[in-house]
Every structure is written in structure tokens, then in C-alpha cells.
Amino acid sequence: xxxxxxxxxxxxxxxxxxxxxxxxxxxxxxxxxxxxxxxxxxxxxxxxxxxxxxxxxxxxxxxxxxxxxxxxxxxxxxxxxxxxxxxxxxxxxxxxxxxxxxxxxxxxxxxxxxxxxxxxxxxxxxxxxxxxxxxxxxxxxxxxxxxxxxxxxxxxxxxxxxxxxxxxxxxxxxxxxxxxxxxxxxxxxxxxxxxxxxxxxxxxxxxxxxxxxxxxxxxxxxxxxxxxxxxxxxxxxxxxxxxxxxxxxxxxxxxxxxxxxxxxxxxxxxxxxxxxxxxxxxxxxxxxxxxxxxxxxxxxxxxxxxxxxxxxxxxxxxxxxxxxxxxxxxxxxxxxxxxxxxxxxxxxxxxxxxxxxxxxxxxxxxxxxxxxxxxxxxxxxxxxxxxxxxxxxxxxxxxxxxxxxxxxxxxxxxxxxxxxxxxxxxxxxxxxxxxxxxxxxxxxx
Numbered sequence: 204x205x206x207x208x209x210x211x212x213x214x215x216x217x218x219x220x221x222x223x224x225x226x227x228x229x230x231x232x233x234x235x236x237x238x239x240x241x242x243x244x245x246x247x248x249x250x251x252x253x254x255x256x257x258x259x260x261x262x263x264x265x266x267x268x269x270x271x272x273x274x275x276x277x278x279x280x281x282x283x284x285x286x287x288x289x290x291x292x293x294x295x296x297x298x299x300x301x302x303x304x305x306x307x308x309x310x311x312x313x314x315x316x317x318x319x320x321x322x323x324x325x326x327x328x329x330x331x332x333x334x335x336x337x338x339x340x341x342x343x344x345x346x347x348x349x350x351x352x353x354x355x356x357x358x359x360x361x362x363x364x365x366x367x368x369x370x371x372x373x374x375x376x377x378x379x380x381x382x383x384x385x386x387x388x389x390x391x392x393x394x395x396x397x398x399x400x401x402x403x404x405x406x407x408x409x410x411x412x413x414x415x416x417x418x419x420x421x422x423x424x425x426x427x428x429x430x431x432x433x434x435x436x437x438x439x440x441x442x443x444x445x446x447x448x449x450x451x452x453x454x455x456x457x458x459x460x461x462x463x464x465x466x467x468x469x470x471x472x473x474x475x476x477x478x479x480x481x482x483x484x485x486x487x488x489x490x491x492x493x494x495x496x497x498x499x500x501x502x503x504x505x506x507x508x509x510x511x512x513x514x515x516x517x518x519x520x521x522x523x524x525x526x527x528x529x530x531x532x533x534x535x536x537x538x539x540x541x542x543x544x545x546x547x548x549x550x551x552x553x554x555x556x557x558x559x560x561x562x563x564x565x566x567x568x569x570x571x572x573x574x575x576x577x578x579x580x581x582x583x584x585x586x587x588x589x590x591x592x593x594x595x596x597x598x599x600x601x602x603x604x605x606x607x608x609x610x611x612x613x614x615x616x617x618x619x620x621x622x623x624x625x626x627x628x629x630x631x632x633x634x635x636x637x638x639x640x641x642x643x644x645x646x647x648x
Contacts, residue, residue, distance in 0.1 A: 213415060216414050220407065228403050243383055246317075247368040250317055318331065320345060320347075347382065447479055505535040506533055509567065510529070512549050523556060527564075529568075531567070531568070535576070544578075553617065554644070555581070566582075568580075579645045589642050590636070594642070625648055630647050630648020
């Protein structure tokens with residue numbers, strides 16, 4: 204139980220940290236992706252606004268001012284290499300770029316690889332300009348542009364490793380399509396994405412390395428409380444045995460003095476038997492809760508044990524008017540605590556006989572498949588007693604499905620002992636009803 208609690212704590216804490224890291228990781232990478240797209244769109248928009256080329260953007264090969272044939276200065280920089288912002292293009296104020304973007308766009312004509320195509324009003328490619336890129340020829344450019352002929356005006360996105368924009372329709376119905384090579388930016392984005400994922404995984408591994416040793420300290424108060432509770436149950440159960448034995452002896456003396464049993468002494472014996480049964484179950488539950496280290500583990504003949512337990516309930520079934528059957532594989536060997544496993548089978552059969560319908564059938568099945576041992580007890584039910592499906596709640600301590608269950612003579616702890624026995628052997632206990640007319644309790648380990 205303590206190991207399971209530690210595992211649950213580590214898993215919950217790790218899942219919480221992973222969820223937070225995933226949110227942070229997604230936020231950062233989404234922001235990075237949007238920033239990358241925004242920067243690429245700025246370049247695409249610059250080319251579209253410049254008519255499809257950056258050749259006449261106002262720079263010579265040495266970043267000096269260059270003017271057109273009319274002799275007027277339309278450059279974006281003065282002789283000292285400082286942006287004036289009042290050139291003929293005046294593109295920086297027009298596009299809303301601040302002073303921080305000036306230097307980046309000053310380099311744009313020299314480090315931007317792009318090509319353009321012009322679509323006519325019929326969606327056919329009229330011309331292509333691939334002079335500013337080496338990786339694309341005219342036929343490839345025309346094919347890529349033609350694929351976007353159905354896009355609306357100012358549509359933008361990615362076509363492979365190229366960021367594109369389809370310009371607005373001009374007076375003659377043609378549209379300019381600009382493709383900017385985004386391979387460098389996409390590779391940077393992928394590198395950042397992989398690096399951030401790797402950092403998150405390393406962070407999770409670091410958190411896991413801290414959680415594993417710290418989990419023992421976190422669950423220590425629960426361990427101490429559980430140990431005190433277990434010790435109390437065990438001690439109290441042992442202490443109850445002596446007074447119960449004395450009560451039974453006293454009742455025998457009363458019967459002798461009165462010359463025979465009476466309804467009062469019979470009632471006392473029934474209640475003492477009930478308390479004795481409860482204390483025995485509490486002791487078994489406390490032992491099973493301690494885990495594998497408290498078990499008397501060994502190899503034993505499971506088939507013989509199951510047959511012996513089944514035979515013990517045959518008279519009970521006949522007395523109550525129920526049919527008790529068995530299907531036990533031969534020569535089964537089990538590695539576990541024989542006393543606890545036999546007690547679990549007895550509790551399952553006792554529970555089935557108590558809660559089956561009048562004249563119903565109870566069956567015990569014991570088998571081994573692929574190294575797993577399974578003990579199943581199935582009993583028929585009155586219609587409407589149990590809903591179809593799984594019923595893990597039946598194994599809760601002192602559980603009562605309805606008022607009728609509390610009148611059956613049980614304590615509501617037998618199935619809890621069965622689950623504790625299963626878990627102590629590294630297995631599980633399950634309850635399932637297919638149609639609500641029968642229910643199967645399985646012990647598998």
C-alpha cells in the first residue's frame with residue numbers, strides 16, 4: 204500500500220509539472236512561430252509594396268545613397284549611413300516600422316532570397332522573376348504560383364519552405380505572387396522547438412529524480428498513522444478473543460444450571476460468533492495490509508485447497524436451497540500465502556451464498572492462464588439488485604449497497620479482506636455483472 208501511495212504521489216506530481224511545462228512550452232513556441240511569421244510577412248509585404256523587386260529600393264552595393272536618373276535623392280540613407288525616412292519610397296513610415304526595424308530592413312535587399320510570379324485574371328502565370336534565388340527555376344516558380352490561383356486577394360501562408368503572399372488584383376486583373384525563402388527561419392524555429400522539448404524532458408527527469416527520494420518523506424505521516432491503526436486493530440482483535448471465550452464459557456455454565464439452552468443463551472452465542480468472525484477478519488485484513496513482507500509465502504496445491512474450501516460450503520448451500528458448482532483445474536500450484544488465499548476463497552463463497560437469489564446458483568472457478576492465477580465466484584441475483592458493469596465499490600470497507608445487505612448477517616468487511624489479499628500478492632480483485640442477473644467476483648494475481 205505504501206509503495207502504491209508513493210507511486211501515485213510521484214505520478215500526480217510529475218503529471219502536474221508536465222502539464223505546466225507543456226503549457227509554457229506551447230506558449231513560447233506559439234509566440235516564436237507567430238514572431239517568425241510576422242518577420243517573414245514584413246519582408247513579403249515589402250516586396251509586394253515595392254512592385255515585386257527590391258533592386259530599386261534605394262541602395263547601392265556599399266549601402267550608400269543612390270538616386271534615380273532625375274538626379275533627385277530618393278535614397279533611404281544619407282551619406283553617413285543614417286536613415287532619413289524621407290526618401291521617395293518612404294516605406295518605413297508607410298509600413299509602420301519603427302527605428303528598431305530600420306537596420307533589419309536596410310539589409311533586406313541583400314539577404315532576402317525570393318521570386319515572384321504574376322497571375323492573369325484567368326489564373327494563368329504570365330511571367331516569373333527568379334533572378335533573386337538559385338534554388339527555383341521558372342517552371343517550378345510557375346507551378347507553385349499556379350497552385351495558388353484559387354486563393355483570394357492578400358492570401359498568405361507557407362508553400363513548402365517558402366512564405367508567400369498573393370497581392371490584390373490590379374487594374375488589368377492580374378495579381379502579383381511573392382515567395383520568400385523561409386528555410387533559415389523554419390530551421391531556426393525547429394531547432395528552438397526541439398531544444399525546448401529537450402529542456403522540458405530534462406526538467407521532468409530532474410523533477411523525477413527529486414520526487415522519488417522525497418516521496419518517502421511526504422508519505423511518512425500517512426505511513427506512521429497507518430502503522431498505528433494496523434497495530435491497534437491487531438492488538439484489539441487479540442484482546443477481544445479472551446473475553447469472548449469467557450462469555451461462551453459462562454453461557455455454557457448457564458445452560459448447564461438451567462438444564463438446557465434457551466433463546467437468550469442461543470442469542471448470546473450467535474452474537475459471540477459474529478464478533479469472533481469479525482475479529483478474525485480484522486486480523487486477516489491487518490496482516491494483508493502489511494504487504495508481501497508479512498505473508499507466509501510458499502508453494503502449495505491450489506487445486507486441493509480450492510476443493511477443500513468448496514466442500515466446506517456444500518452443506519451450507521444445501522441448507523439454504525442453493526446450487527453450488529465448481530470448475531477447478533487439476534494440479535494447480537500456487538506461490539503465495541495458503542491461509543490467506545483459502546480465506547479469500549471462503550469469503551467469496553460466503554458472500555455469494557448470502558446475496559444470491561432464492562434457489563439460485565453459485566459457482567467456483569479456479570484456473571491459471573499465462574502464469575496468472577484466477578479465482579472467480581459467480582452467483583445469480585434477483586433482477587434490479589445490481590446494475591450491469593463493474594462494481595469496485597463492493598470491495599470498500601463496511602460498504603452496504605442497500606438496506607437489505609445490512610440484514611444478511613455480514614460485516615461489510617469480507618470483500619475488503621479479499622482485495623487486501625489480492626493486492627498483497629501483487630494482484631487485483633474485481634466485481635463485474637454482465638446483465639444484472641448475475642455477478643462475478645474475481646481474484647487474480
